[in-house]
Amino acid sequence: MTTAPQKFRPVSARSLRRIVGSLLIASFVATPIVWLGGQAQASSTTTTTTYKIPAGTVLNIGDQEQFLQAALTDSGALKGAPYKVNFVEFDSGPLVNAGFAAHQIDLGFMGDLPAALAVQSGLPVKAVAAMLPIGASEFLLAKPGITSISQLKGQPVAYTTGTAEQAFALRALATAGLSQKDVTQVNVALDQLGTALESGSAVASVVSVEQKVEYQQTNPTAQVLATELTVKPASYDYMLATETALHNKAKLAAINDFTVRLIKAENWVKTHEAQYNTDYYVNLFHLTTAEAQLILKAGGTYEYVPLNGGEINALQNVVDLLSNAGAIPKSFNVAPLFSTAVSARYNAIVKANAQVG
Numbered sequence: 001m002t003t004a005p006q007k008f009r010p011v012s013a014r015s016l017r018r019i020v021g022s023l024l025i026a027s028f029v030a031t032p033i034v035w036l037g038g039q040a041q042a043s044s045t046t047t048t049t050t051y052k053i054p055a056g057t058v059l060n061i062g063d064q065e066q067f068l069q070a071a072l073t074d075s076g077a078l079k080g081a082p083y084k085v086n087f088v089e090f091d092s093g094p095l096v097n098a099g100f101a102a103h104q105i106d107l108g109f110m111g112d113l114p115a116a117l118a119v120q121s122g123l124p125v126k127a128v129a130a131m132l133p134i135g136a137s138e139f140l141l142a143k144p145g146i147t148s149i150s151q152l153k154g155q156p157v158a159y160t161t162g163t164a165e166q167a168f169a170l171r172a173l174a175t176a177g178l179s180q181k182d183v184t185q186v187n188v189a190l191d192q193l194g195t196a197l198e199s200g201s202a203v204a205s206v207v208s209v210e211q212k213v214e215y216q217q218t219n220p221t222a223q224v225l226a227t228e229l230t231v232k233p234a235s236y237d238y239m240l241a242t243e244t245a246l247h248n249k250a251k252l253a254a255i256n257d258f259t260v261r262l263i264k265a266e267n268w269v270k271t272h273e274a275q276y277n278t279d280y281y282v283n284l285f286h287l288t289t290a291e292a293q294l295i296l297k298a299g300g301t302y303e304y305v306p307l308n309g310g311e312i313n314a315l316q317n318v319v320d321l322l323s324n325a326g327a328i329p330k331s332f333n334v335a336p337l338f339s340t341a342v343s344a345r346y347n348a349i350v351k352a353n354a355q356v357g
Contacts, residue, residue, distance in 0.1 A: 051253040057083040059245075059254050062096040062108030064089070068262065070280050075268035077261040083254040092190060094162060100125055106245040107255065111164025115238045116319050119337050120328070126246060126339045128346055129239035129259055130311050131266075131302045136227035138165065138235070139212045140172045142204040143197055144221040149176035152225075158186040158196035158205035161327075165193070165206040167318040168235060170325060172206075172226035180325035197222075210287070213294040233314035237302070246342060256349060263304045263353045270301045306350050307343035 063069055069087045072078040078085060088105055090096045093114030099105045100123050107128070110118075118125055146152070149172060159169040170180055186202040188195070194211030196202040197219075204225065207215065216222050228235050239262070245251040269276045273296055281292040315334045323331035 051249060053082045053253045053257070054250050057250045057254050058086060059083060059107060059251065059258060060086045060088060060105040061258075062090055062099045062105040062110075063087045064092070064096070064109060066284065068109055068265075070284065071265040071269050071276070072261060074276055074279050075265040075272075077265035077268065081254075081257065081261065083250075083257075085258070092163070097121065097123060100240070100242060105242075106251060107239055107241050107258070109239055110237070111167070112236050112238070112315055112318055113162065113164045113167040113322075115236075115240060115337060116315050116334050117162065118240060119334050120332050124243040125240040125337070126243060126342050127238050127307060127311070127337050128241045128246075128255060128342055129262065130305055130307055131237040132234055132305050133228055134270075134301045134303055136229050137209055138168050138228045139207050139209075139224045140169065140204055140226040141197065141207045141212055141215060142223055142225050143200075144219055144223075146203055146225070147223050149173060149178065149225050152176075152204055153178055153182050155183055155204070156186045156202045157183045158188055158193050158202035160190050160193065160206075161185070161187045163190070164235065164237075165190070166327070167321070168226075168228065168231065169206050170318075170321040170327075171231040171233075171235075174321065175226065175231060179321075180327055209295050210281075210291075213291060217294075233317050234310070236305075236311045236314060240337075241342075256345065259304075259346065259349050260353055263350065266302055266304060267354075273301065304350055306347040307338060308347070312338055 061068060066087070066089065088099060090099060090108075093110035094117065096105070096108040096110050097114060097118050100108055100118070101121075108125075115127065140149070142152075146155075152173070157169065157173075159165045173179060173183065186196050186205075188201075193205045194207050194215055196205045197207075197215055205211075212224070239259070241255055245255065277292045277296045278289070281287040281295060282289055287295075312335060315337070319328070319334055320331050322328045
């Protein structure tokens with residue numbers, strides 16, 4: 001049984017999962033829970049455990065723009081899951097973290113900065129999966145006439161505070177020896193980042209694939225100054241899980257099985273990109289076929305990668321950049337987000353489930 005997906009305006013597809021402001025916010029916006037999956041009492045045969053997932057087990061998943069749900073549904077990867085999956089839609093990464101704080105979700109999907117700020121806020125969560133882009137999905141796009149990051153000094157640049165877009169912006173500025181203090185931030189909502197360029201309120205903006213395609217259709221000489229692939233260190237996306245869920249045998253087994261299905265769904269997307277783009281961008285978000293084809297050409301897919309320590313260094317770099325720029329009061333250690341035991345279990349799943357290159 002699958003309910004019809006809820007329709008809303010796309011923010012930034014695969015790079016959308018970001019946060020607005022600090023994690024100290026007390027409220028969050030979530031769409032009604034969407035149910036997907038089965039209740040079969042069969043044991044999970046695709047995970048690293050032989051624990052039989054009992055009937056009635058439920059995973060509550062914090063999603064954004066149906067990013068996880070769409071791939072799992074389109075690919076059929078969740079078919080026959082021996083547990084229920086409730087997808088709870090959030091508008092941004094900190095709102096996913098607010099969902100954790102409100103005990104509404106067991107798992108949540110977000111970018112690197114929201115994951116780091118979960119540590120700062122003391123949320124009892126651990127990283128249970130990590131993704132890296134194959135191809136670019138985030139861009140620092142400038143208005144026509146600006147061709148280098150160095151030209152942004154003293155200029156208005158749009159990115160959303162507290163989000164992975166902010167982390168990307170700071171990394172991009174650093175490639176030209178600039179910091180957040182060297183530009184005037186235009187802090188707008190995620191779905192307004194492209195509009196900031198159109199309105200002239202910013203001379204450059206961190207944008208998604210969709211926003212890039214839309215702006216360059218009317219401004220063909222606009223140049224991309226940086227992408228996720230041209231800045232270092234790498235920008236990871238994360239699945240986080242509550243410690244409560246990880247200490248529950250039934251939910252842990254379901255999380256293991258769900259992780260396998262996520263990998264299978266992403267592998268399916270890699271081999272069915274045209275179909276996925278049509279189903280996601282045209283059918284769900286009502287973009288034109290031509291726009292979807294441009295997005296397919298401009299964007300990339302993702303790969304679930306092992307947690308081997310590199311992600312800790314990358315995440316710490318984000319925190320240090322923010323601290324050095326005065327965006328947060330002081331730096332903090334991101335290591336508590338990672339557990340040796342949890343990472344080892346996830347790495348075994350990644351190894352056992354071949355990725356499509």
